[in-house]
Amino acid sequence: MTRRNTRRRPSPNSRRRSGSRSRSRRGSRRRPRRRFNPAVFIIALILILGAVFVVQSGEDLESLAHMFSYSNKKADLKAYFDIKGKDDVAIVLGDEYIEKRAKLWDGEYYVDLEVIRNNINPKFYYSKEDGTLKYTTPDTIITSNIGENTWTDSKGGSGEEKFVISKEGDDTLYVALDYVKQYSNFAYEAFTEPNHIQLTAKWDEEAVATIARKTDLRVKGGPKSDVIRKLNKGEDVVLLEEFENWVKVKSADSFIGYIEKKKLKDPRKVTPDPVTDYQEPEYTRIKKDQLINLGFHCIGSEAGNATLTDYLANTKGLNVIAPQWLYIAEADGTVGSIGSADYVKQAHEAGMDVWVVFDDMRNKEGFKLMDLLPYAEKRAKIIKEALAQVTLLGADGLNLDFESIIQEEKSQPFIEFVREMSIACRSQGIVFSIDNYYPIYNKFMNIKEQGIVADYIVLMGYDEHTDGSAEPGPVASIGFVEQGMDLVLQDVDPSKVINAVPFYCRAWKESDGKYNSVVQHMNNVQDFLSTNGISVSWDEETGQNYGEGTSKDGTNYKIWVEDTQSLAKKLEAMKARNLAGVAEWAIGFETSEAWDVIASYTEGQ
Incomplete structure (x- = not known):
């Protein structure tokens, strides 16, 4: 059985009517009323008021944008300065x-x-x-x-x-x-x-500028960095470092941070007024009228004083002699001496001053220098007894030769000892000189402070290479000497600086690929060269005659010779720097020709 579709198909007219009714219904609806939004109104009002404020305050609209694109987060200033307590x-x-x-x-x-x-x-x-x-x-x-x-x-x-x-x-x-x-x-x-x-302890010229528009001082350069504080228009800041868009500055209340370069105006240079409330006292000194020509006299016992006559017979132009006499004898600061008043009298008769050497190389095994110098009572005892010996002997000066100041912890006790010694020498009219290695090797003796309180600084211009050196080399190459003098002259007036030259060198002997050295005095080095068949030639780089060779027994040698040529090179460098004079380590090691070279330096100025 077939089912029929009984649904009536609408006519075209009915469809049009239906459509007409639909439009009529939509058109008859009421549109909803838009509600008032207070948040939007407030934001708009803020923008308008902000713009008015910016215009009235003389700023540009960029400042308005700043409110929304730049961080306003305040920096934690205690963390900024790492403050750890009240x-x-x-x-x-x-x-x-x-x-x-x-x-x-x-x-x-x-x-x-x-x-x-x-x-x-x-x-x-x-x-x-x-x-x-x-x-x-x-x-x-x-x-x-x-x-x-x-x-x-x-x-x-x-x-x-x-x-x-x-x-x-x-x-x-x-x-x-x-x-x-x-x-x-x-x-x-x-x-x-x-x-x-x-x-503030320095009064150098500095770059400053003025804040052109109110801005933020920030911890780092960049708009998102935390704000240290506001900088107001008209404030001055010190300019520390300039970048492409930002500048590192210091504010008047000593906050250091960054601001935008465009917020600055009127850059200029300013020199602060120095503080002069304290009147620095004058450190008076004893200064000789002529260039110093000082010969160190190596003496190991009282018997060594008898060598003075023979040694002086070979010298020329020497005006100061410095015998090794004083040492610390006991742990309580007692000072020992092997000095001789007759020696001083003989030196004076020869027209020489005597500066007594006080060294730290003969102390007893039971104590060290640092067992003494930190204590005021022991320093005072050492100073009193040392100068009493100088006076008793009739000498003219004290030459301090403390060579064990090779650690930082020794620096402060040593320099305080030097200051206190200078007070005593100054009050008694005793010339005070201090021996120093070049600062290339020893930076703990505070040569700058020594140069203020002492009369003379004697530079030991040798031991560039010693027996303990890893590689063979010269005792005093010209580059080493010039560098050492220049370093010292950065801190000490040249009229106080005496440079000591070596009357010795080292012959380096090879054994199994390693070297050790034997000291050769200037007056016997030619015999050494001849005996071992070593010929030398001038080496411009070191300013010395250099040679190497093999002896008859098959030993390989290297040697940088100290002679009149190398000596003349050093004296030329000293003359160019207008130093106070020359010293020699040590009399008795030299040739007679060496004194002629030295005399041409000391008498030619």
């Missing part, structure tokens, strides 16, 4: 934030002694062994006990401050800045939130 104070030294700290104790600012010595005044000395802080002037030693507010001096004076002069904390000695200012020219300014101080 008494911790950060230090800005010149234009640099440093790691060393200051302290704020009882309303007084204290700074790490190392910062003071390295940047403000090197003459403060802390003796942990004695529990004292000392300061020396040309004629006085001022002493204060750690943790106290009183001081005494070596002339019998005393005083009391309104604050504790120095305090210990965190295994560090801190000294009150107001005490340091009594002996130093520098400025400091303190700031809070957070605690930091500005220390």
